[in-house]
Amino acid sequence: MAGLELHGVRKAFKGVQVLDGVDLTVAPREFIAFLGPSGSGKSTLLRIIAGLETADDGEVILEGRRIDTLPPGDRGVAMVFQHYALYPHMSVRENMAFGLKNARVPKPEIDGLIEDAARVLEINELLDRKPGQLSGGQRQRVAIGRAIVKKPKLFLLDEPLSNLDAALRLRTRVELAQLRQRVDAGVIMVTHDQAEAMTLADRIVVFNDRRIQQVAPPMEIYSRPANTFVARFVGSPAMTIIPGKLQNGSGHAAVRLGDGALIETAISRDGLPPGERIEIGLRPESVRVTRDGDVATTTAKVVLVERLGERSLVYAQLKDGTEITAEDSGLSTARSGDEIGLKIDGAAAHLFGADGTGYHRQDA
Amino acid sequence: MRAAARRWDGLLFVAPFLLLYCTILIYPLLKGIWLSLHRVDLFGQGTLVGFDNYARLIGDPTFGQSLINTFLVTLMVVPVLTVLALALALALNRATRDAAIFRGIFFSSSVLSVTIVTLIFRFILAPDAGLLGEIWQGLGWEPLPFLSHPDLTLPALAITTIWWSLGLPMMLFLAGLQQIPEDMYEAAALDNAGKWTTFWRVTLPSIRRTLILVVMLQTAAQLQMFGQAQLLTAGGPSGASRTTVLFLFEVAFGRWELGYASAAAEILFLIILGVTLTQYWLTGRDRESGR
Structure with missing residues (x-):
């Protein structure tokens, strides 16, 4: 069974087409990077999978279940936002527990899940702090932790490294790669940074002009670009x-x-x-x-x-x-x-x- | 030597503000305290009487009643006004044209003077031929004597005040709500939070400071209620709607007892200071851990 399937997804904002008939099949536990320039529709597609936007047409199916008709919280996906979107008035622990409480997970189980995630992400020391007292990198970990405790079938990462400085970005990239081995779920990461996509993803989906241009493993994208757009966009300096x-x-x-x-x-x-x-x-x-x-x-x-x-x-x-x-x-x-x-x-x-x-x- | 010169240079920059501040705030404040310690009318020098005015006030049932009235009307206005303003702000916090028009409409009552507002509410509340009276009669009930029954005059003042004051707190709440980043709501949606959970756990904590500000501003404003009481009911019947500021207005400009009125003003000042500081303290205690 496929992890995630997209069939004929279309989306227009005020008459402007942003996605035009997108089809994609993602294997379970696969790490996929959505790569493309600004405005190519990659973020919109991620938000459609998350349920934050509704597609005008098409289907989103996760592990055999159609999810595009469900509210975001019922889809079995977790998202890490570009600006983290942590609740500033809640402690780190409360931030991570919020979704579980809403899903009526018993308290002891919540505590266990948070402890596990905190250990993996090395944020045990921070559990009682507020997001305002954390550095950018720490907030990033908390945001990832908040996603992990939900044990989703699919992680959605929206430009997860773009708010970090260069040194931290490299370190977090390595950590994301390690983390990926530990979670039993697929990952879709939106990025416009080809180095991130090349180093992390099993397959890269290159977006441009409302459509998918190519879906392939990183080295194939590099050595066998499907068209001139992919050839120019991937590789620095450009071909x-x-x-x-x-x-x-x-x-x-x-x-x-x-x-x-x-x-x-x-x-x-x-x-x-x-x-x-x-x-x-x-x-x-x-x-x-x-x-x-x-x-x-x-x-x-x-x-x-x-x-x-x-x-x-x-x-x-x-x-x-x-x-x-x-x-x-x-x-x-x-x-x-x-x-x-x-x-x-x-x-x-x-x-x-x-x-x-x-x-x-x-x-x- | 040079350091001293520099200090004076700096003072020059703040001098215009200081001058204004002293003339219109500090001087009247001190003058008020000075007056409250004297028996004095509008003409001639007063005589120093120490705390006599304060002692008389404590024994004055009219003053006591006015304080009770003021507290009651404040208690009627502030919670309702806060909740209504927040509800309106939540309903109108969207970028549509309709919302913009309604924001304008709801704010428009705030720009009216108290004279116009009380005039409008005379037409609404008057039992004979008033709007509310007509509706009551249409439903087959006896119209309520809002402006003449001792139990109904304070609610009448409260209703008038709420209608008049709704605009500013609504705008403050709207400003607060617009500070909440959209992705916070998206995170809440992905966290399985329903409408109520989102409101209580995300929206309300995010506008906590605005909420405190609105409650403090409104409390301080309503404890000084004057125009509505004077124009709508003239404090009547038999003092049932006399607020503290109306009391000190009558004492100062009806009986010309400036010292006595000033003493009442000082007491009201201390009460307002005490209430707002208490609110600040109660709501601000956990601010250190908050953000």
Whole structure:
């Protein structure tokens, strides 16, 4: 039996469509990340699952039971809010007990559940404090604790790390990953941070423009993006996507760029759309700045160099003006205005048809 | 030397406020105390009588009755007003156009002067030809003599006051309610909280400070009730609706006993101070642990 199923979920706010026919099946105990830019509908979908918004159309089914007609409290889901939404006038213990009391769980059982959760989250010391006396990271733990004690079938996390500072965010990310092993429930996390999605999720659901763009494990999202949106959105810095001309021939596809350079890909010629117009996608790590003795695929003029320490990112322009992002060693000597040679690893290239659909090498 | 100069510079900045504060607050306060210790009329110097005025007040049944009336009417007004204002605020706390219109309507009574308000309520409460009388008669009952029966004049004052004063507490509650973040209600919904549980456990604790403020402001205001009592019933019949401020008005500007009236004013001042401080203390004790 599937954990969560969404069938044809639609939602419009005042005539503006935010979700347009979303279908998704999540396995029990799966960790799913909803990734997408602001306004892509990912938060709305989370709120529809939680029952905080009603879908205009479609069904939400959790462990075989249709839940979109039920009030939020009866759905068997627990949510961790972006701003935690702890009750400021209640102690940590009362915050965690509130939902259980409302569900008429006996007092001794409530105490046991809170003790367990507090031990796991290391917040035993804080149980009698008010949220106002806690730091951001502690509040985050309490918010998670409040969700855990309810023993939900599904956890919903709305941008759970966005309010933490960088150092705490990394630590909490690791803790979330560990926590995830301990709870017997699925997790859906909304985020716009691809690093969070990549590191935590079993599968990533990429949203854009009212629809799901791709559902796949993190590495597949990275190495086999379904379309140009996913290709550009996931990966930092973004993949360079350049228009080119597909060359005749059989076997692997070869693409000629606007500046005349020829790139031999490892993608089978069969299965590509007809016509010679195609776009080629290159991640920065497959475009290297050449050293003495290297054979350059093409040459470019440096626009900007970003030195990240262990590597440098070189933003450059090909002869026909096309912008391309390349990688160089941390000790790169390239400076803006320089002419450089670029060695493009054609085997790592991706191709995109006129409709944006991605084509990748078989084994990637 | 330089430090002293700096202090005087600072004083210059607050001087306008201090001047105003002293002229319209501190001076009258001290003058009132001074007057209360004298036998004095509007003309000429008074003679110092010590605490004679206070001693007379304690034995004055009219003053005693006025204090009882004042407490009774305050007890009638404050709880009802608070509950009504909160109920209205809860009902109108939404971003629709209708809600905005009704907020305006309910607030509008507050901008009327007490003269207009009492005039309106004369038309409503008068047993013959009053609105309430008509309704009562329409139902086949005898109209109630709100403005002439000793047991009904204080309720009449209370009704008038509640209608007149509803706007401000309603607005204060609305402001308080709008401070509650929406996700708190969403968390409560996911926590299986019903409407009542949400109200008692989330909404009410969140506007606790506003609630305390409203009760304290209204208590202090109603203990000083004057205009309604003077204009609607003139304190009658036979002092049944004479409030303390009406009493001291009559003493000061009817009998010209400024010293005696000032002593009554000082006592009322101490009572109001005592009541509001007690309320503050009662409701503020657990503030340390709260947020």
